[in-house]
Amino acid sequence: MIYDFLIAPFAEFEFMRRALAGTLALALGAGPLGVFLMLRRMSLVGDAMAHAILPGAALGFLVSGLNLFAMTAGGLIAGCVVALLTGLVARMTELKEDAALATFYLLSLALGVTIVSLKGTNIDLLHVLFGSVLALDDQTLVLIAGNATLTLVVLALIYRPLVLECVDPGFMRSVSRAGAPAHLAFLGLVVTNLVSGFHALGTLLAVGIMMLPAAIGRFWARDITKMIVIAAASGAVSGYAGLLLSFHTGVPSGPAIILVAGALYVVSVLFGQVGGLVRQALPQRHLEA
């Protein structure tokens, strides 16, 4: 019975196994990135970036149809251009990062919509918007897994400067010049993960597997390492449970995954060990000094 419910869908159907592999890989890479975005108070940057990617991906789609390479390249280029310009403007002018990003992603969005309207719309564009995690082919799966690997390796390389840039940017500048390149590499990873995520979850929901697990991690750990582990794990759990939910109830799988993550988030807000609402409300005797 339990087997039928929890394991059989994946044992019986290959497309479910592929979907599970894809979401697990996504969760592994996106969770840690989300934690850094959150700690840098850039939680909405992922969202803005996803909007910036959309026109690139749509352009790739219009040029060569549902072609993995064209859409990925389009998304990557659009995302990297916006990330790079944002970083440059924020570092070289008075404009702060959020304002710089807002300007560029809006421009990118407007440009993308203009291009799309020139060529006319297509119903398949819905794939780009909402993804198709149940139809991951070999190529896409390799792309997602490769990207997760790349993300973890690069994060390990830039971990120290990234943490230091977050906690004490002034000190970072005084001891090393690695801050700016680390930050750019980090933004690059955000872009590649969103691009890799949109194949499964669509451009709009790809941010969900990044930010919701990170926010969940914040409620269960006081230390960044644990936070990262919890984020990746809760992303993976959401992927698994979301696919099951989708399989048994017929809800679209992308939204189902994000909804499960949302449910975990609500539980964390209520019962989380670090600053959860219930814990705050419970009367606790204070300690001796």
Added chain:
Amino acid sequence: MTAALQFRNLTLGYDRHPAVHHLDGAVEAGALVAVVGPNGAGKSTLFKGIVGVLKPLAGRIERGDLAPQDIAYLPQAAEIDRSFPINVYDMVAMGLWHRTGLFGGVDRKARASIEQALSAVGLTGFEDRAIATLSGGQMQRMLFARLLLQDARVIVLDEPFNAVDAKTSVDLFDLVQRWHGEKRTVLTALHDIDFVRTHFPETLLLAREPVAWGRTATVLTPENLLIARRMCEAFDQHAEECAVPTAAAPLPIAGKPQGGAAGLHSHDR
């Protein structure tokens, strides 16, 4: 004695408006210098220039054989995100950056020096505390522990004893004197004139223009302090271009002609 730092007709500022104007002079290696002046006198600006965060509008700072990691800097208001989930131990360990770099491990010797630094500032037992839970004084002690580990030849402290209690300032000043004893060069911005008189052999009195620089007793005279106080703080939005020739500094950098053709330095980059 050799000079650790030399200022050559140095002008530092923001948007072409000078905050430190035409500073000349040298900081001897091993000196303990107090930098004194009213708010807006350019103390922090000078320090940012020394550390290299701020590029000079004109003139230059000669750092001799000092590499960037030889200069440690404690800013007045550290841009620390106190809500960041990191503990005291890891924060202090960052002082070892010049040794560990991006990937280097923290070995037993490094761990021993971190423990020593923590005990020197009286924070033993605080290793696992999140920085969010520290008081202002404990925070400053932690930053001094990090400075200890940086093991720098030049240490620049921007108002390090502001907003800490007497006990903490005494403890932290002990470290400053220890650094002085180890022949490190220490520059400290301070507001407590009496404290400077009793503890600092050398003083730079700054009021945008250098008012006086030398032995503390000869610098902190009532006349000099009055001059410093009278300095106007606000930028004049419509200030004329400064007419002092930049070329007053000898040894112009090869390939980088200084000053305009008319002998004005135009402060623009």
